[in-house]
Amino acid sequence: MSGRISKTIAGGLFSIRPVVLLLFIAATVFLGFQASKIQLNTDIRKMVPLGHPYIQNFLEHKDDMSLGNDVRVIVAETQSEDIFNPEYMTALKEITDEVFALDGVDPSKISSLWTSNVRWNEVTEQGFQGGEVIPAGYDGSEATLEDLRTNVLRSGQVGRLVADNFQSSVVHAHLLDALGENGVDIPVLAARLEEIRATYQDKYPNVRIHIVGLAKKAGDVMAAAEEVAMFFFFTLALIAVLLLLDTRCLRSAMTVTVCSFVAVIWQLGIVSTLGFTIDPYSMLVPFLVFAIAVSHGVQIVNTLANYAAEGQTPLDAARNTFQSLYVPGMVALVSDAIGFLTLYIIDVGVIRELAMAASIGVAVIIITNLIVVPMVLSYLGVSGASVRKIQAGEKKEHPLAGLFARFTRKPLAALSIVIAVAGYGVGIYMSQDLKIGDLDKGAPELWPDPCEEMDCPRGYEPKPRYRYNHDVNFLVSNYSVSADVLVVMGKTPVESCNTYPAMQTVDDLSWTLRNVEGVQDVVTISSATKLISTNMNEGSLKWATISRDQYALNNVMSFMPDSLYNLDCSLAPVYVFLDDHKAETLDRVTAAVADFAEKRNNEEVIEFKLASGNAGVEAATNQTIEANQYPMLALVYAVVSILVLIAFRSIRAVICIIVPLGLTSILCQALMAHLGIGVKVATLPVIALGVGIGVDYGIYIYSKLAHYLKQGMDLESAYRETLKTTGKAVAFTGITLAVGVIFWAFSSIKFQADMGILLTFMFLWNMIGALWLLPALGCFLLKPDAARARQNS
Incomplete structure (x- = not known):
C-alpha cells in the first residue's frame, strides 16, 4: 500500500516539476531575506527555568533582590607595591566614571573606592566618627594617600572591594532588572567593557583590568559567534569536496550541497519570521540541519546514480529514486522532527527555542532535499564518471560488503550481540559518574585559565580564549568574596x-x-x-x-x-x-x-526560601535538567519507536533500528563522564539531537535490506546488496560529517569544542552501530520467507 502511495505522489509531483521548482526558488528568496534579519541574542530570561520554585521565589521578591546579574571590574596595579599611588587612583576614578555611564548599569548600585556609598566608621572617646573612604580634599599627596590607606583599613572593605594584598580594587556594578521587559543589551555592554579594558590598559601601563560577571561571560561567548560561522562554512566546503570525490559528479555534489544549505536558509528564515532569535546554544542547530540534509541527499544521489547505471533516463531515475526513498525518508525526518520537539518539555527558554528551531529545520528538509534534489537531478542527471564508477563496482565486491556482511552469520552475529550487551553494561556503569551541571571552576563554556596550573607573572595578559576564566581566578585568588553567590531569602x-x-x-x-x-x-x-x-x-x-x-x-x-x-x-x-x-x-x-x-x-x-544569585540560577537549572533528562530521552526513543513500528509494521524492525541507537546514547554518556563533561544547557540537546541523526542511518539500511529480503534473498546476500548502495552512503555520510565537526575541537569556545567531540563520536558510532549491529540482530530476527509472505499479503 505504501508503494502505491509513493508511486501516486511521485507521479503527481514530477508532472509539475517546473511549478515546484519555481515555488522553491521564490520561497528561498523570501526566506533568505527573512534569514538576513535574524538576530543573535542572550536574553537572560531564556537561560532561566522560569517555572522552577527558586525562580518563582525570586520573582515574588524581585523588587528587593538581585538575580546575581552584576559586573565586577577589577583594576590591578602591576608595578607598585600597592594601589596607594596617585596614578592608580586617577585610573580607578576614571574607570569608575566609565562604568557609571554604561547603559544597563543601575547607577544607584555602584560601589568603588570613589563612590560615596563606600564609607568608614569607628568608635572613639568622642563618639562615632566616619566618612567617605576617599579623604576630603584628596589631591594625590603622600598625606592624603596615607589617610586613604587608613580609611580603607577602617572601612571593612578589605577582601571585598580591595584585594587582600592591596594590589587591586573593584568597581562593582549591579545591572538593571535582568528579568524585566527591557533587559540589558548584553553584546553592547560586553563590547563597551572590553573598550574600557583596552583604553585604560593602553593609557595606564601600570594597570591591568579583569572583568567578571554573568553578562560579561555571555558577551564573550557571543563575541565568538563569527568564529562559529567560520567553522560552519569550513565544514560545508569540506563536505562538498568529499562529496565530489565520492560521487565523481560535480552537478550532483553541488545540488546536494546547495539544497542542504538552502535548508539552513529556510530554517533561519522561518525562525526569524516567527519572531525567534538565535543564541550561543542554538548556533549548533544550523549545522545539524545541514548535516541531516546532507545525510538524506547522499542517499538520494547514491540511489539515483544506481538507477542511472541500469540505463534509466534522468527523469525515470529521479522519479524511481523519490518513489523508493519517500517512505523511509519521511519516517526518518518525521522521527527527527518529533524527537527534537521532545526537548520542549525542559522549562528553559534556550532549550525550548532550540527544539523548535531544530524541528522546523528537519521539516523543511522534506522539501529541500527529499523532493527538490531528485527534481533538480531529473534535469541535470549524473555524470558519466559516476555511472562508470558504479558499473565497475558491480563487477567486484565492495570493501564494506566484505567487512560487514559476515556479521549476518550466526557465530559472528552472536559474538556481536554479546559485545553490544557488554557495551551496554560498561556504558551504564561508567555513566553513573555522569554529573549534572558544571564540573569546572569559572565559566565552563570557555577554556580554563592556564594560570591554574602554572605560576603566571604579575600583570600577565592571557589570550582572549582564556581571559574570562583568568579574570575569575584573579578574583577568587585575591579577594575574600567569590564570583559564585547563592542568596537565600528570609521572609518575615x-x-x-x-x-x-x-x-x-x-x-x-x-x-x-x-x-x-x-x-x-x-x-x-x-x-x-x-x-x-x-x-x-x-x-x-x-x-x-x-x-x-x-x-x-x-x-x-x-x-x-x-x-x-x-x-x-x-x-x-x-x-x-x-x-x-x-x-x-x-x-x-x-x-x-x-x-x-x-x-x-x-x-x-522567619521563612527561608531558595534562591537567588547566580549560583541560585545554576542550581535551579541543574535541578530542571536532572528532573527531565531521562524522561526526555525516553520520550525521544518512544516517538522514534512508534514511527518505525508504523512504517515497517514490525517489532523486529524496531529492535534492529533502536538497539544500536540506544548503545550510542549510553556510550556517549559514558564518554561525557570520562571527559568530565556535565549534562547542562549546552550539552543536553546534543544527546537528544544525536539520536535524530542516528535513526536516519538505521531506517535507510533496514528499508533497503527489507526490500531485498522481500525478493527472496537470504540475509547475507540481501545485506551485501544493501551495503553496495545504502550502506556505502551511510558510511560516507558518517565519516564525512565526523571529519567536518572534529575541527570544532579547535574552537575558542570550550562548549563548542565539547559538542564537536560528542558529535564526532555520535556520527561515527551511529554509523558503526547501523552497519555492524543491525545485521547481527537481523540474523536472529529477520526471516526472508516471512518478509516475502507479508509482501504478498
Whole structure:
C-alpha cells in the first residue's frame, strides 16, 4: 500500500516539476531575506527555568533582590607595591566614571573606592566618627594617600572591594532588572567593557583590568559567534569536496550541497519570521540541519546514480529514486522532527527555542532535499564518471560488503550481540559518574585559565580564549568574596526582620552553612549586627552578639547596609559565597538550606526560601535538567519507536533500528563522564539531537535490506546488496560529517569544542552501530520467507 502511495505522489509531483521548482526558488528568496534579519541574542530570561520554585521565589521578591546579574571590574596595579599611588587612583576614578555611564548599569548600585556609598566608621572617646573612604580634599599627596590607606583599613572593605594584598580594587556594578521587559543589551555592554579594558590598559601601563560577571561571560561567548560561522562554512566546503570525490559528479555534489544549505536558509528564515532569535546554544542547530540534509541527499544521489547505471533516463531515475526513498525518508525526518520537539518539555527558554528551531529545520528538509534534489537531478542527471564508477563496482565486491556482511552469520552475529550487551553494561556503569551541571571552576563554556596550573607573572595578559576564566581566578585568588553567590531569602512579617527571634534564626542558618563544604563565607543581617554592636561598644568582642533588647537592635539598624534588608524590613537575604558553582557544591548547600528550612521555618518569625544569585540560577537549572533528562530521552526513543513500528509494521524492525541507537546514547554518556563533561544547557540537546541523526542511518539500511529480503534473498546476500548502495552512503555520510565537526575541537569556545567531540563520536558510532549491529540482530530476527509472505499479503 505504501508503494502505491509513493508511486501516486511521485507521479503527481514530477508532472509539475517546473511549478515546484519555481515555488522553491521564490520561497528561498523570501526566506533568505527573512534569514538576513535574524538576530543573535542572550536574553537572560531564556537561560532561566522560569517555572522552577527558586525562580518563582525570586520573582515574588524581585523588587528587593538581585538575580546575581552584576559586573565586577577589577583594576590591578602591576608595578607598585600597592594601589596607594596617585596614578592608580586617577585610573580607578576614571574607570569608575566609565562604568557609571554604561547603559544597563543601575547607577544607584555602584560601589568603588570613589563612590560615596563606600564609607568608614569607628568608635572613639568622642563618639562615632566616619566618612567617605576617599579623604576630603584628596589631591594625590603622600598625606592624603596615607589617610586613604587608613580609611580603607577602617572601612571593612578589605577582601571585598580591595584585594587582600592591596594590589587591586573593584568597581562593582549591579545591572538593571535582568528579568524585566527591557533587559540589558548584553553584546553592547560586553563590547563597551572590553573598550574600557583596552583604553585604560593602553593609557595606564601600570594597570591591568579583569572583568567578571554573568553578562560579561555571555558577551564573550557571543563575541565568538563569527568564529562559529567560520567553522560552519569550513565544514560545508569540506563536505562538498568529499562529496565530489565520492560521487565523481560535480552537478550532483553541488545540488546536494546547495539544497542542504538552502535548508539552513529556510530554517533561519522561518525562525526569524516567527519572531525567534538565535543564541550561543542554538548556533549548533544550523549545522545539524545541514548535516541531516546532507545525510538524506547522499542517499538520494547514491540511489539515483544506481538507477542511472541500469540505463534509466534522468527523469525515470529521479522519479524511481523519490518513489523508493519517500517512505523511509519521511519516517526518518518525521522521527527527527518529533524527537527534537521532545526537548520542549525542559522549562528553559534556550532549550525550548532550540527544539523548535531544530524541528522546523528537519521539516523543511522534506522539501529541500527529499523532493527538490531528485527534481533538480531529473534535469541535470549524473555524470558519466559516476555511472562508470558504479558499473565497475558491480563487477567486484565492495570493501564494506566484505567487512560487514559476515556479521549476518550466526557465530559472528552472536559474538556481536554479546559485545553490544557488554557495551551496554560498561556504558551504564561508567555513566553513573555522569554529573549534572558544571564540573569546572569559572565559566565552563570557555577554556580554563592556564594560570591554574602554572605560576603566571604579575600583570600577565592571557589570550582572549582564556581571559574570562583568568579574570575569575584573579578574583577568587585575591579577594575574600567569590564570583559564585547563592542568596537565600528570609521572609518575615513586616517590620520584623530585626527582631531577636528572626536574627537569631538567621545566625543559626549562617553557622550551619559556614560548616558546609564549599562555602567560603556567609553575610547576613545577623553578622552585620554583631559587627556594629562591637563597634558601638569600644570594639569589645564581648558585644559581638545579637541583643535581646529590641531598642538596641533598632539602634543598630541605623548603621545597617541596605543590601541586608528591604525597605519595610520584611526580607533578610542570606548571602552565601561559594568556592565554585560545581554541581556537587550547589547540591550540598541547597540541601543544607532546605533541611534547615524544614526544621526551623515559622511564618510568625522567619521563612527561608531558595534562591537567588547566580549560583541560585545554576542550581535551579541543574535541578530542571536532572528532573527531565531521562524522561526526555525516553520520550525521544518512544516517538522514534512508534514511527518505525508504523512504517515497517514490525517489532523486529524496531529492535534492529533502536538497539544500536540506544548503545550510542549510553556510550556517549559514558564518554561525557570520562571527559568530565556535565549534562547542562549546552550539552543536553546534543544527546537528544544525536539520536535524530542516528535513526536516519538505521531506517535507510533496514528499508533497503527489507526490500531485498522481500525478493527472496537470504540475509547475507540481501545485506551485501544493501551495503553496495545504502550502506556505502551511510558510511560516507558518517565519516564525512565526523571529519567536518572534529575541527570544532579547535574552537575558542570550550562548549563548542565539547559538542564537536560528542558529535564526532555520535556520527561515527551511529554509523558503526547501523552497519555492524543491525545485521547481527537481523540474523536472529529477520526471516526472508516471512518478509516475502507479508509482501504478498
